[in-house]
Amino acid sequence: MVRTPLTPQERERGERLGALLRQARGDRSMVEVAAQAGLSSETLRKIETGRAPTPAFFTVVALAAAVGLRLDEVAAHCVIAEPEVQALLSA
Template identity: 60%
Template sequence: MVRFPLTPEEVERGQRLGALLRRARGERSMLDTALDARVSPETLRKIESGRVATPAFPTIAAIADVLGLSLDAVWAEISRPEGGAEPAGSGHDTRERMAS
């Protein structure tokens, strides 16, 4: 599979996602959260650190569920416009990426 470089908007969205998940996790351990979501602790660590900027939807859905976050709230947080611009990924030409 050919992987295209991430756009700056995708990188920023991944960083916002990681920050949101860290805040939602609070004092809960990364290990417990990852195991409850049935993802590897390494995957959760990479997502929280922004190293995986475009994680697979099922991965995010599972983590959000464990943390009590609605997917609507996650999407609203990570796709909020910066500087009044249209949210990243809202155009029709956005390439689909899967990583986990």
């Protein structure tokens, strides 16, 4: 199966997610957060660096819980959308 190349918007969304997770992780080690989320530290490293810009939904859920983020916060930070959509996410 051939995977469709990611769009620039998808890559940017992945970079935003990675930056948000890095910031929320704070002083905690990558190994600690990955273990709490039930992931390998390599998977977390790839997400944080943008090398895995489209992680599975439940991976994002587990990471958000591990670093204390709500999913609406993650969506508002990562979604690149028209101002109307952003307003809905912020409400």
